Amino acid sequence: MVVQSVTSAPxxxxxxxxxxxxxxxxxxxxxxxxxxxxxxxxxxxxxxxVWGSFSVAAVLLPYIAVVMANAVRPRTAGRTNPVTPIVDHTRQIER
Structure with a gap:
């Protein structure tokens, strides 16, 4: 069984x-x-x-904005290993 760690969730x-x-x-x-x-x-x-540079930027930026908005980053697994609790079997309280 694979344990999903909170830090490795996409x-x-x-x-x-x-x-x-x-x-x-x-x-x-x-x-x-x-x-x-x-x-x-x-x-x-x-x-x-000066005004030509601003004009070229105004014309090209919509294309760049759309490409960046449609670019989906790949979903990668986390970079850390899951931490599992250590079971302590010693009795803490005796009756």
Missing amino acids: ESLAEEQAARIRRYLFTMGVRTACFILAAVTATQGAPWW
Whole structure:
């Protein structure tokens, strides 16, 4: 019989999905910031490579966000061995 240790249990599906959603939302937030910065720097007369860099990032980040959100980490077993209790057969209290 294989004993399942608490430390070797894989991450729950709900926690994994929540982490992927947070990563997606963060990436899309950065994309929104790049889009706004591209518009602001282009209208303020910044060099073309500044607003161009923000524009390229705003275009490429949705693809990166989707790929990262769909990437599921492999479920691996824990790195520790289960701990089994030691049975002590000595009498502690005598009547």
